[in-house]
Structures are given as C-alpha cells and as structure tokens.
Amino acid sequence: MTDSFKPPQRAPRAEHGVVYRNENEYCGWPFYCGLWQTENGDIVASFKRVRNNYAGADDVDHGQIQEKPAHLITIRSKNGGRSWDASSVREVFDMAWKNPADFPQGEAADWSDLPPLDFKSRDTLIMGGGVPSLFGREANSWLRASTDGGATWRDPMMLPQYSLPSLTNFGSPMYATREDGVHLLGCQTVSPDVLSPRPLVYGSPNGVDWLYLSFMTEDRPPSPFYVSKSPYSPLPHFYPRIVVLPNGKVIASLRYQRDARSVIWTEIYESLDGGRSWGFSSRVNDIGAPGDLVPMRDGRVVCVYGYRTMPSGVRYKVSEDDGRTWGPEIILRDDGGSWDVGYPRVIETEPGKLLTVYYINRKNDPMQMNGGVRHIAWTMFRP
Numbered sequence: 001m002t003d004s005f006k007p008p009q010r011a012p013r014a015e016h017g018v019v020y021r022n023e024n025e026y027c028g029w030p031f032y033c034g035l036w037q038t039e040n041g042d043i044v045a046s047f048k049r050v051r052n053n054y055a056g057a058d059d060v061d062h063g064q065i066q067e068k069p070a071h072l073i074t075i076r077s078k079n080g081g082r083s084w085d086a087s088s089v090r091e092v093f094d095m096a097w098k099n100p101a102d103f104p105q106g107e108a109a110d111w112s113d114l115p116p117l118d119f120k121s122r123d124t125l126i127m128g129g130g131v132p133s134l135f136g137r138e139a140n141s142w143l144r145a146s147t148d149g150g151a152t153w154r155d156p157m158m159l160p161q162y163s164l165p166s167l168t169n170f171g172s173p174m175y176a177t178r179e180d181g182v183h184l185l186g187c188q189t190v191s192p193d194v195l196s197p198r199p200l201v202y203g204s205p206n207g208v209d210w211l212y213l214s215f216m217t218e219d220r221p222p223s224p225f226y227v228s229k230s231p232y233s234p235l236p237h238f239y240p241r242i243v244v245l246p247n248g249k250v251i252a253s254l255r256y257q258r259d260a261r262s263v264i265w266t267e268i269y270e271s272l273d274g275g276r277s278w279g280f281s282s283r284v285n286d287i288g289a290p291g292d293l294v295p296m297r298d299g300r301v302v303c304v305y306g307y308r309t310m311p312s313g314v315r316y317k318v319s320e321d322d323g324r325t326w327g328p329e330i331i332l333r334d335d336g337g338s339w340d341v342g343y344p345r346v347i348e349t350e351p352g353k354l355l356t357v358y359y360i361n362r363k364n365d366p367m368q369m370n371g372g373v374r375h376i377a378w379t380m381f382r383p
Helices: none
Strands: 015-020 025-030 035-038 043-051 071-077 085-094 127-131 140-146 184-190 194-202 209-216 235-244 250-257 264-271 279-283 291-297 300-309 313-319 330-333 344-349 353-358 375-381
Touching: 015 043, 015 071, 025 375, 035 344, 035 353, 043 279, 043 344, 043 353, 043 375, 085 127, 085 140, 127 184, 140 264, 184 235, 235 291, 250 291, 264 330, 291 344, 300 344, 313 344, 313 353, 330 375
Parallel strands: 194 235
Antiparallel strands: 015 375, 025 043, 035 043, 043 071, 071 085, 127 140, 184 194, 194 209, 235 250, 250 264, 264 279, 291 300, 300 313, 313 330, 344 353, 353 375
16 A cells, blocks of 8 residues: 555656657547457557547547547557558548448348357457447447458457447457456446446357346446536446456456546456456556556556546556555656547567557647647557
8 A cells, every 4th residue: 555655656668659640630549449469479559540630629629529530440560569560551440330231241240150269369359349439328339350460350240239228349458368268348338317338248258159248337327417418527437448367367447537638547346257246446546547457477467547637648557466456656658748648558568578559649749739649659668
C-alpha cells in the first residue's frame, strides 16, 4: 500500500516512436482494435482512422468524429515494433457497414464450414465491434478472425445475442485463452431502460460456436446523471479486457467513468472459475482508463493506461499478486497536447520487454486544434 502512493516516477530507458501518422487523418483507439505478435515475430497493430483536416473544433469532437467515414485498419512491423511498413496497411472493417447487408458478401458469414480456430496459435487474431454503432442500444456484435497472422481475414460473422437487448465486443488480446482451449471475449450490453452498459463474457472452444458465459457486474438501475447522447456522461463499467493468468485465474480490467475527459479510472475484476463468476479485486489508479493488461512471463501483471489530466500521456502500474494490489505509478510519457490520448494495447515481445501502442497528440505539434494531430505511437519499456 505504501509503494502504491509513492510520487509518480518517469520510466527509465523508455523508447518512443510513431506507428502511423497522417496530417489529414484522426487516428485513434487501438484498445478496441488490436496488437499482436505473430508466430514469425511480426507485430501487427490495429486502429481506427478518420479523414480529418483539423479545420475547427468539430474536427476533434468525439461526437462529430463518430459521424464521419472511418475504417479499422492493421499495420505491420517486422523489427519488433521499431518501424512500421506503410505498404502493409490493410482494411479490416469499414465503419460505413451498418448492418450485415452492407458486408462485402451481402450478409453475415457462416464459419461452420471453416476449420476451427486454434486460439493458442499466435497467428490467430480476433477483431470485433458492433453495428450500427459500437455502443448503440440496438447494436449487434460482429467478429472477424485471421488464421495467418493478419495477412487475410475471414468475412465478418455475427455473434448470437441470446435475448440480450444489444451486444458489442472489443476484440481480444493474445492472453485470453483458458488451458482447456476456451477463448474468452469481453462484451457489453445496453438495454433501452438501463442507461449504462453492463459488461459480460462470451466463450468459444473453436471460434465457430460462441456462447454467453456470464455477466461481470451486478445489474443496476438507470443512473439519474446519465445523458444518453453525451460521450462524457457517467458510465459505471464498460470496456472489459480479459486475460487468463498462467495459474488459471482470470482477471479483467473495466473502465469506470464520471467524465471521459478527466475522471476515469481502471478497476480489476477476477474470476476463480474460468470466467463463470466475477468479483471486484482492486482499483488500479486514481485517473486513467481504459487499462490494458499484460501477464508477463515472470509472473507480474502490468496495466497500461492513458492519462488524461494535464500533463497528459501514458502511464502504467505493476502488480505482483495477480492484480490484487498495484505498485507506484510510472510515467511513460507526458507530452500530450490535450486530454485526447490513450486507449493503449500492450504485449510482451520478449522476456521482460513490453511494447505498448496507443493514440496521442503532442503539445509541441506545429498543428494545434485542442492538441496536435491525433496519431498512433509506440513505447518500448522494461518494467
């Protein structure tokens, strides 16, 4: 407990670089897209990009951005994340697809005739979301998978909803498969009469059959403070990120929000029965969410999160007891130009070495529109 409240320290020997930047695009949100290391050692990152000329305040307003044409894409690095090949960019999902009839094949795909997914292979990548919108009260959840390290992707399928009023998923990390081969997928639902999301878990033994497994939090009445069309409203828990630890315990990070620009934090829930039931474990920080988790090979768990209070940037904490307690806050960078940063993904590329990818804007960027050009960046560090 004493260590947890030491003053934040700057990470020693952290290295930084750019994954992707375009002066006429707003790029962001790798957290709900992806970051993987494939069998041959390539790093594949995914994020959302939106055409943008940064001409006025509307061009960086999240509500306005959601209405603009956008695409989820991947990009590849062949040297551990130090440089990224722009010619490797591939589109995985066009945000103009508002229902299965808009998919390239004109309907949702049926994967039942395809080989089962090997979730323990590093070449199996999972991406997902929701149509017609990610958080919509009428959302249906789509899923795409690659079995060749992101070179090609299966046509999008739709997850069964099991009478849930809506369903959205956020893809899954490399660390979400149980020892028995069942892969766990973090999802959330929103019903018309409950104005805040409720996180839940789906599981699949083969990538074809996806089954509802459990809710992660208790049901709540509508929040009297929630304003349905504001992206900055209080949302008790959402963005579940699930990882399976080597000892079999399953933990998940959840974002808790009072204001998306500042008062957000990361909580940890745990399951001792493979994701069938959940209980609160810890609160990671005062400020910063969503938090992505990486179980390191030495037994530690690292949580990386965006920090949206100035000086904004990216920070992390380390747990040595499966997420029950957390050490002091470590600053990876604090050169953000506004609150509009974060949404990291993090992986362990070699023993003891972590790579995190996130979106950021810089305070010293020549272009300033409530911060600089929103772009995707990387940081390598050793906790």
